[in-house]
Amino acid sequence: MQLKIKKIISRSKDIFSLILEKPESFTFYPGQYLDVELPIRSPDKLGKSRTFTISASPTEEFLMITTTKSASKFKKTMGNLKKGDNITATHPIGTFILDESSPAIFIAGGIGITPFRSMIKYAVDQKLTTPITLIYSNSDSNFLFKKELEDWRRHLPNLTIIYHNSTQKGHLSKLPPTTHLPIYYLAGPPSFVDDMEKILLDLGIDEINIRYDRFDGY
DSSP states (O other): OEEEEEEEEEOSSSEEEEEEEOOTTOOOOTTOEEEEEOOOSSOOTTTTEEEEEBOSOTTSSEEEEEEEOOSSHHHHHHHTOOTTOEEEEOSOBOSOOOOTTSOEEEEEEGGGGHHHHHHHHHHHHHTOOSOEEEEEEESSSOOTTHHHHHHHHHHOTTEEEEEEEHHHHOSOOOOOOOSSOOEEEEEESHHHHHHHHHHHHHTTOOGGGEEEEEOOOO
16 A cells, blocks of 8 residues: 655654555554555665554544654665655554553553554544543653643543653653553553563553553664
8 A cells, every 4th residue: 555645744853753645445443553665775684664553543634653763774764755755554453452441541651652642632533431541651851742632631531641751750660540440551662561561460450451562663
């Protein structure tokens, strides 16, 4: 499938988004991802494709991929893309999706916010009433999508957001108590996800109620 780039947004010196045209009849669940292939000469051992979360919601009229820059050939090629260029992508994949019927606690580490941006925007547009808590850990105070998140919090009374600056407060090591029996969604670098999983298991959370999305650096 070919997806055309409508716009490129610089989010920070290290993060950017590709805004893509959404084909007719394109459907997906919030939290799913695409495998993206780029025309790379002499690709590395991972090949010409990488996996990226769709950070837009199914309710929006565009698709979006948001990612970090790096020195890899793939990311350099991606960073040189321009408006009007096409990327090759699979159809949506993945089971890290929002269960609309259960209270949710989202735990994001850095760029791991991307699937939760999709899920929260979807919850706002669908006016979901199930409790949602976002715990967002970042290495500084430049929380990705914060302006949107704050706007959505005003429109979704059941949404709670906790920001955690790990440089100021240390690594996230404690989670707030909850009176619900939620599903925990973990997304971020593998080490972050592993640490959060251990904390939850030590708290006695059944692993059946923990879902994961590990982000490699590429």
